[in-house]
Amino acid sequence: MLVLVATKDLQGTAAGDYCWTVEGELVTPVVAECCTPDTCGCAAGFPGLASSRATTTAKVVDLAHLSERDVRDVIEGALERDGWFELIDPADADELVDEHIECIAAVCASFPVGTVVGRHGSTVFSRTIAQAA
């Protein structure tokens, strides 16, 4: 399954880069930003679904051993652990997980495997510099 994982690749090549995640953990492009996202950095972060920390660099990878059910379980676990389900109607929990799955799929469908991506607000962009062979 195509997923986004935390990577240190290209870290430090953009102003304000940070990477507090665990290398290779699953990350999501879905973020609830604070009221000063550019100052605090959450405008550019991908939250890690294992560490609950974030990185400004994520990579599109194909992890064949993962099913959508596996990724849903990881997302549900992270949202539960981080307290998000306490803030919403329990009937909306599946919809929130769906949103993460759909956004991860949309990003992964937009870039070749191996692409390092960055995020600003709702925009995800390639940070990989194309090079001639």
Ligand SMILES: [Zn+2]
């Ligand atoms: Zn913030």
